[in-house]
Amino acid sequence: MKIRVKVNGQLYESDVEPRTLLAYYLRDELKLTGTHIGCDTTSCGACTVLLDGKAVKSCTVFAVQADGREVLTVEGLEKDGEMHPLQKAFWEEHALQCGYCTPGMLMASYALLQENPAPTEEQIREGLSGNICRCTGYVNIVKAVKSAASKMATQESLEEVATSGTSTD
Numbered sequence: 676m677k678i679r680v681k682v683n684g685q686l687y688e689s690d691v692e693p694r695t696l697l698a699y700y701l702r703d704e705l706k707l708t709g710t711h712i713g714c715d716t717t718s719c720g721a722c723t724v725l726l727d728g729k730a731v732k733s734c735t736v737f738a739v740q741a742d743g744r745e746v747l748t749v750e751g752l753e754k755d756g757e758m759h760p761l762q763k764a765f766w767e768e769h770a771l772q773c774g775y776c777t778p779g780m781l782m783a784s785y786a787l788l789q790e791n792p793a794p795t796e797e798q799i800r801e802g803l804s805g806n807i808c809r810c811t812g813y814v815n816i817v818k819a820v821k822s823a824a825s826k827m828a829t830q831e832s833l834e835e836v837a838t839s840g841t842s843t844d
């Protein structure tokens with residue numbers, strides 16, 4: 676089946692088998708191997724991506740279901756060579772060890788912060804409850820999401836000040 680899907684801002688047209696899962700389409704066809712597959716059964720969250728802005732486990736979605744829609748993967752988080760604040764915070768707070776769960780954690784955290792830019796620890800834990808990490812014990816992951824949230828808020832207010840400064844000039 677022919678599909679047209681925008682991934683990280685780029686439009687792809689592909690011919691896929693109806694049974695192809697989105698996770699395999701991203702990894703095998705588009706070579707976006709940042710999306711990991713840990714279980715293939717909707718349990719671990721390593722394959723989490725955003726589909727039209729909502730976090731989904733891409734091992735549970737068929738590639739054909741992404742037809743005409745937009746996908747954001749971990750590769751799409753950085754901008755102009757700059758890591759996303761969440762990526763920086765995961766690094767700074769030592770929120771990973773083996774890193775296998777990290778792309779899914781980042782995407783689930785990204786979706787969480789889109790919905791709730793200032794989550795409490797409990798809300799972060801709830802938001803990431805579909806993602807399993809076998810290494811870190813989650814404490815530093817929660818710290819990283821909190822830290823990214825506050826840096827993003829500061830960044831936003833700086834941008835607002837800059838914009839209002841420009842408009843009054």
Ligand code: FES
Nearest residue numbers: 713715719720734
């Ligand atoms: S690989 Fe999709 S949830 Fe584990």
Ligand code: FES
Nearest residue numbers: 772774808809810
């Ligand atoms: S860092 Fe190893 S599974 Fe999370």
